[in-house]
Amino acid sequence: MKFAHLADCHIGSWREPKLRELNLKTFKKAVDICVKENVAFVLIAGDLFNTALPSIDLIKEVASSLEKLRQNDISVYIIPGSHDFSPSGKTMLDVFEEAGLVENVFKHELKDDKLKLKFTVDKTNTKIVGLLGKKGSLEKEYYKILDKSNLEKETGFKIFMFHTTLDDFKPDFLEMIEGQSLATLPKNFNYYAGGHPHFIFDSKKEDYGVIAYPGALFPNNFSELEKFKYGGFYIVNVDKDKIDLNFVLIKLYDTISFDINV
Numbered sequence: 001m002k003f004a005h006l007a008d009c010h011i012g013s014w015r016e017p018k019l020r021e022l023n024l025k026t027f028k029k030a031v032d033i034c035v036k037e038n039v040a041f042v043l044i045a046g047d048l049f050n051t052a053l054p055s056i057d058l059i060k061e062v063a064s065s066l067e068k069l070r071q072n073d074i075s076v077y078i079i080p081g082s083h084d085f086s087p088s089g090k091t092m093l094d095v096f097e098e099a100g101l102v103e104n105v106f107k108h109e110l111k112d113d114k115l116k117l118k119f120t121v122d123k124t125n126t127k128i129v130g131l132l133g134k135k136g137s138l139e140k141e142y143y144k145i146l147d148k149s150n151l152e153k154e155t156g157f158k159i160f161m162f163h164t165t166l167d168d169f170k171p172d173f174l175e176m177i178e179g180q181s182l183a184t185l186p187k188n189f190n191y192y193a194g195g196h197p198h199f200i201f202d203s204k205k206e207d208y209g210v211i212a213y214p215g216a217l218f219p220n221n222f223s224e225l226e227k228f229k230y231g232g233f234y235i236v237n238v239d240k241d242k243i244d245l246n247f248v249l250i251k252l253y254d255t256i257s258f259d260i261n262v
Contacts, residue, residue: 001124004034004042005234007163007195008216010083012058013050024061026218026250030233031065033248035072037235040124042074044102045195045214046081046133046163052091059092066101075122076102079130081163081195082137105130105161114147119154126157133163133196137178140164148186157238160189165197169211173227174199182208191236191243198224202234202245210243212236217250229255 009027014020034042049058069076080086080093096102105128107118119127129151133139143164151160165179174197182205185192192211198220202212214233219225232249 001126001157001238002037002039003126003236003238004030004037004039005045005193005212005214005236006030006042006217007045007193007214007233008047008081008198008220009044009218010047010050010216010220011062012054013220022252023218024058025252026231027062028065029250029252030217030248031068033235033250034074035068038072039074039235041122041126042069042076043128043159043161043193044076044078045130045161045193046079047083047195048078048081049084049092052084052086054092059095063096063099063101066096070101077105077120077122077128077130077161078102079104079106079161079163079195080132082133082135085132085134106132110145113145115142115145116147117151119158126159127154128159128161130161130193131163137164137180140180140184143180143184146184146186151186152188158189159191159193160186161193161195163195166194166211169201169203169213170197171199171201182211190238190241198228200232200247210245212245214247225255226257 014023097104105120109116117129119129121127165177166182167179168182187207190209194213198216200215204210216231218231219228230249230251235246237244
């Protein structure tokens with residue numbers, strides 16, 4: 001089995017028109033690669049858009065790419081991130097889901113003051129569940145009341161999608177970013193598809209499986225352009241219990257930085 005793990009696409013974030021267009025082209029390129037690689041499904045771990053209500057032009061372009069995935073029988077599983085989440089509940093992700101282009105795996109109910117998550121089962125029998133991200137790391141409140149028992153006991157190949165920074169793996173340049181402990185996540189999942197912090201990381205932890213952040217699909221500001229130059233995503237190969245990650249760098253143009261002493 002093979003699947004793709006994207007996060008933090010932030011489509012529509014750039015004000016500069018050419019960079020705004022390049023951001024969108026990067027997303028389209030990622031979709032083309034997923035089709036060429038014949039992945040079974042695509043995970044988008046939050047912040048597909050940079051806002052809950054993006055412009056019509058961006059909606060049309062992204063919908064066209066998502067339709068290409070659907071035509072190739074590639075399912076798209078998504079969670080809202082801190083940017084495309086809306087307290088009002090009105091978000092373009094809901095429209096895409098209603099159109100059958102994506103499936104939001106943050107399926108939940110509140111019962112006895114506990115947050116209970118429900119699994120989504122892919123055609124590959126992979127079981128996927130997710131918890132959304134909110135601005136200001138307010139999703140912490142969900143983790144405090146999360147009922148982990150049914151999640152940890154579930155058998156089969158399982159993926160947990162999340163959009164939050166884990167302090168256990170936080171690099172120095174994100175030291176001031178608020179995060180939370182790995183211990184707040186449910187155990188016994190094969191793969192943890194992370195989003196939110198813009199850095200590339202993967203590790204395997206006992207009781208937790210593989211934990212991965214693909215970073216931003218395209219740098220989200222000039223500082224990130226200078227630091228990372230390009231973005232990308234993971235293609236994950238699963239062979240029984242063996243999980244191999246291949247980071248796919250998307251480089252449409254060269255990125256060159258100049259230091260000017262004025």
